[in-house]
Amino acid sequence: MNTKTIGGFLILLITLSACGTPYQVKKLSVKQNDYLDAAIEATAIQSEALVLASEKLVLQATERIDQLAKEDTERFSTLLADETLSAEEVSQALTQYAASMETANRNKIKLLEDLATIREQSQELQEYLKQLKQVHVALDAYIQSEKAGEAVVNDVLNLPGIEALVQQMNNRIPTLTNGLNQLNQTIESLGVTND
Amino acid sequence: MTKQELDEKIEELEQALEGLPPLQKTLNESKIGQLKMQIQGMTLSDIKEKLETISLPEKNDIEANIEAATDATQAQNKRVDAFNKVYGFIKGRLGLG
Incomplete structure (x- = not known):
């Protein structure tokens, strides 16, 4: 193997060692998973608190509606006990009473529907954050994936990784520049033999 | 109106009912x-409406983008694995290993 081939080989190694994602970026990417986990947990707690508060409000409002309905029932019971009312007046009173009970039921249902919407929206927000994390997991897979590039180094040179390669290159490059004899020694130490 | x-307003209406005949008074x-009851029914309306203004990106779009990026x-x-294999082969042929 001539020096030109060795030069090409070294350029390849240097290029490979320079291609990786910087360590700080990889670290930030891993940290981002933690940051997103914290946001997911905080939103979950906040959503739970909102739903709990809403449930209490529904309970209170339902009790008030029931109380208003009860008052109406008593009111109409008293009115209908009056025997001087005409048939038409009784009918008018009964129609109004039925409407009142219908209003009570409709509004109690509305409260439950609104509560369901609040639950769904809170759930959706949590799902969205979880999905945001999935987005980052996919990005992180790519950011970390020059491990695959490092596999080139492992496979070709039997070195533990880019860092070791850089270290080894740092150690060897000055040696290589010190003359043919030393170059030959280095070639031997790299396990490279001339054909 | 708060x-x-x-x-x-409701209190004013209730006061105005005083003096009406029993049927009219009861109906009113x-x-x-x-x-x-309707006011009670609106207890959660504000919270619900606020939450409904939240606009999130389409779930399917996000999933499709995640899948594309993962693929x-x-x-x-x-490709890198394939390169490794080919490189390993060439290395072997050249007697570099």
Whole structure:
């Protein structure tokens, strides 16, 4: 193997060692998973608190509606006990009473529907954050994936990784520049033999 | 109109009912009662409406983008693996190993 081939080989190694994602970026990417986990947990707690508060409000409002309905029932019971009312007046009173009970039921249902919407929206927000994390997991897979590039180094040179390669290159490059004899020694130490 | 203003209006209406004949009084009291029920029914309306203004990106779009990126990353890894194999082969042929 001539020096030109060795030069090409070294350029390849240097290029490979320079291609990786910087360590700080990889670290930030891993940290981002933690940051997103914290946001997911905080939103979950906040959503739970909102739903709990809403449930209490529904309970209170339902009790008030029931109380208003009860008052109406008593009111109409008293009115209908009056025997001087005409048939038409009784009918008018009964129609109004039925409407009142219908209003009570409709509004109690509305409260439950609104509560369901609040639950769904809170759930959706949590799902969205979880999905945001999935987005980052996919990005992180790519950011970390020059491990695959490092596999080139492992496979070709039997070195533990880019860092070791850089270290080894740092150690060897000055040696290589010190003359043919030393170059030959280095070639031997790299396990490279001339054909 | 705030809830307090609404309550004040209702109180005014209730006072105006004094002196009406029993049937008219009961019918109107019942109507006011229904108004109160509707106010109770609106307890969660503000919270619900606020939450409904949240606009999130389409779930399917996000999933599709995640899948595309994951596939591309895997394809990239396969290319690197393939390169490793070819490089290993060439290295062997050249007697570099």
